[in-house]
Amino acid sequence: MLIQEVIDIIEEFAPLHLQAGFDNSGLTCGDARRELSSALLSLDVTEEVVREAIAVGANLIISHHPLLFHGIKRITPATYAERSVILAIKHDIALYAAHTNMDVVTRGVSGRMADKLDLLHREILHPEDGPDSPHGYGIMGELKNPVESRAFLLQLKERFRCPTLRHTLLHTPFVRRVALCGGAGASFLPDAIARGADLYISGDFKYHDFFLAENRVIIADIGHHESEQFTKDIFYELLTKKIPKFAVRFSEINTNPINYL
DSSP: OBHHHHHHHHHHHSOGGGSOTTOOOEEEESOTTSBOOOEEEESSOOHHHHHHHHHHTOSEEEESSOSOOSOOSOOOTTSHHHHHHHHHHHTTOEEEEOOHHHHHSTTSHHHHHHHHTTOEEEEEEEESSSTTOSOEEEEEEEEEEEEEHHHHHHHHHHHTTOSOOEEOOOOSSEEEEEEEEEEEOGGGHHHHHHTTOSEEEEEOOOHHHHHTTTTSSEEEEOOHHHHHTTHHHHHHHHHHHHSTTOOEEEOOOOOOOOOOO
8 A cells, every 4th residue: 555545535524625825734855656555643753753763564554733834945954843844754754734734624633522522513613615515624412401501610520531621710600502623722812702502622722812702602622632632634535535554553652742730
């Protein structure tokens, strides 16, 4: 099997043309015409992840976040990204990422978050290219039954394995309508408010973003990494369903750069 065949399966689910203009999804390093040995799944690519691929004999790393976001003029050992590229090239390891194209498909990153919370009656929170677009950022849905607000936050913390969780005032006693977006979703807070969400879940909210809730919605910041951690499961299920004997494994490296005390 060629590396390109694996890429085709992922892009059938999350077409590359759906990625945002600022993004750099796709094959960022390596030759897709090479024969595949095995693949390693990770949220991010770091030197440690590349070394892990070397150790387990994988010649393809599939990640959610691209290692290279912006153009680079030189490849030296100056940064972790450049060192990772050097290491990958030296060991003939291809790097592939499905980022914002995986964000905007309904069964992608936010869809998997919604699965974890058993949300019903789902809609796209922020449709791309008009209200009838089949693609967009975030999910709006409902819980089967209302849940007491604090109890829901504790449940959210447990299901997403959050060391900590930041939130606004619990101004409403119960939560039923839930909006969410994987990654950095603060910019879609107005959508959550306009759609009548009781609570909005995402990551990377800044201090002043919390003021914008104004007791119209509860903001729950679970962290960027925590909100996207199950993206690896999507890759795994896609590939093993299409290729039952496919040699794929999850990275055991914790790539979250944030630590909690």
